[in-house]
Ligand SMILES: Nc1ncnc2c1ncn2[C@@H]1O[C@H](COP(=O)(O)OP(=O)(O)OP(=O)(O)O)[C@@H](O)[C@H]1O
């Protein structure tokens with residue numbers, strides 16, 4: 108049975124329909140990441156699970172209990188906010204002890220739990236400090252510690268890393284991932300950073316304008332996107348799309364490129380329909396005999412990767428990414444081939 | 454750059470405008486009655502030439518003497534206990550007859566200022582004085598001279614004394630009583646509204662209930678009701694309550710026996726209620742605006758942690774609102790402390806219970822010519838808010854929310 112279940116959940120703010128018919132099941136111990144562009148409703152969905160927003164319609168159950176009428180504190184969740192939301196006038200210890208104190212735990216038990224959480228997060232030396240005397244990363248850990256002491260059924264994180272600099276973000280990401288393995292707690296994690304999503308998640312939920320676009324493991328989503336949005340959203344640089352027509356059952360015929368035997372994503376398309384062919388920049392191969400021609404308009408050397416931006420003779424922009432440091436210049440004409448099995452028709 | 458200089462100039466000007474009256478008040482209150490009457494406060498800080506009168510010696514010498522010595526300052530200060538004179542003696546006024554150089558054998562009456570070190574004739578002897586006030590009066594043969602009063606001009610050092618304060622505070626109980634009465638009125642009239650307002654502000658900011666916004670608008674619009682407009686109904690209300698309380702008193706106790714059933718309608722309690730009522734709209738408005746600005750996620754975090762409204766209020770809102778609470782407390786304290794009109798209409802009107810502003814207003818009549826006393830009272834009444842302000846200063850902490858949310 109699912110640890111967390113959402114059934115036909117809807118949310119409107121006045122006339123604005125923000126969450127649309129979301130159905131979702133999350134199993135015990137799973138690390139689930141909600142991704143999507145800004146404003147797609149990730150935070151709202153998370154806050155509905157937390158009990159900070161009411162549902163317009165639908166059902167949410169946590170550990171087999173319907174929780175719609177329960178206050179946040181009774182739902183068995185703990186939440187880490189994007190802004191940390193630490194209590195500024197309390198020490199780190201008291202920040203973590205606050206919820207336990209409110210629940211009426213004894214002093215010794217509170218002490219035990221707080222020390223334990225502090226040990227897990229390696230911040231025993233910070234317990235007497237005020238949040239103002241902590242660095243961003245330390246504050247983040249206190250916020251996580253505050254969640255851990257509550258021993259919740261489900262951890263909720265709303266973009267917990269977005270205030271950290273790149274290096275710290277990476278470290279904390281690794282730490283959160285370790286922590287999840289260590290605690291084995293069911294976790295929902297909101298981000299709009301696809302790297303975080305890909306690296307952390309057991310299961311990714313891609314949202315767009317309040318609708319779930321696809322649910323699945325990171326590699327599933329990467330290799331078998333169910334729609335153009337998911338395909339374009341995951342992966343960096345973005346997937347290339349070419350306009351054309353569907354020919355036969357799974358052949359693509361376009362002005363710039365053609366492909367035989369690509370993966371047909373949509374079942375509703377039939378021969379002659381306008382479709383798009385999607386190929387990831389990494390799946391292109393430089394090939395003198397290749398079908399795809401392009402003129403280099405931009406060369407980006409990232410050190411680990413070289414990214415070319417090209418224009419087809421038909422005027423479609425596409426990208427090519429290679430781990431090699433290529434010897435190309437702007438203005439040069441290149442030809443590419445690709446394995447049709449790695450291409451998608453949308 | 455220019456704007457910075459301009460800012461500093463404006464600031465200095467403001468400070469000047471504020472400080473001058475204060476300095477004048479304090480300086481005058483520390484001067485002697487004579488000095489405060491005869492010269493402006495700005496002359497009090499620099500040496501000034503002033504005339505004094507001293508007598509060369511005490512009456513009742515019983516032995517003939519050849520010389521008398523003494524010190525002019527000591528002689529003057531025999532009668533100037535509170536504001537002792539010091540400085541340098543510039544000159545002594547000589548008034549008497551000397552030989553007339555134009556008409557030999559005749560004398561002429563002259564007045565002249567004799568500088569230090571120059572001999573002058575006094576009671577048939579010779580008086581010589583030094584700038585430090587030492588003088589010696591010598592005679593040719595032993596005599597018993599009568600004391601002589603001499604006018605002396607002294608370049609006098611600034612002198613201040615607390616005589617006016619002693620007089621105001623110790624000689625009768627008006628000012629001490631007024632101080633006590635003002636505290637009795639002001640402290641509850643500050644604490645009660647701020648307590649009520651803090652609860653109300655939290656509710657207006659973070660609780661959902663029907664009609665919340667309308668109610669808030671009504672509360673805020675009450676701010677514009679002038680106090681004067683409400684006096685009549687308030688007075689009627691209080692006298693109604695007093696009447697009712699008197700009857701209750703008569704009914705419940707045996708006060709008829711001592712004829713003490715009457716409950717005053719003008720009392721400290723009526724002042725507390727009135728100041729609370731008039732203070733609340735502004736207090737609620739200020740506090741709500743502060744509290745509504747606290748980070749929403751902080752309160753949500755507390756809700757997830759299991760805090761109910763009261764716990765959020767007590768453990769989060771109050772500690773985090775200390776600067777706002779402190780600033781409103783000061784507002785209200787100042788306003789009630791300095792309030793004359795409400796106290797006059799609604800407060801107790803028997804002599805002992807008069808609050809400070811009423812007492813000051815009365816002193817304006819009685820001390821009309823004693824500026825130093827009036828100013829001493831005024832300074833005492835001013836010093837209280839100043840002390841309160843300085844004591845509260847540490848609560849105006851900026852960055853109280855530091856570390857709570859991003860960028861903090
Ligand atoms: N209280 C509210 N009242 C009205 N509209 C709201 C409210 N909260 C959110 N919305 C709207 O709901 C939509 C989804 O907001 P949400 O905060 O869930 O987005 P998000 O996916 O978390 O975005 P981001 O990545 O920027 O955090 C947005 O269009 C937002 O304007």
Ligand SMILES: [Mg+2]
Pocket residue numbers: 149150151265266
């Ligand atoms: Mg968000």
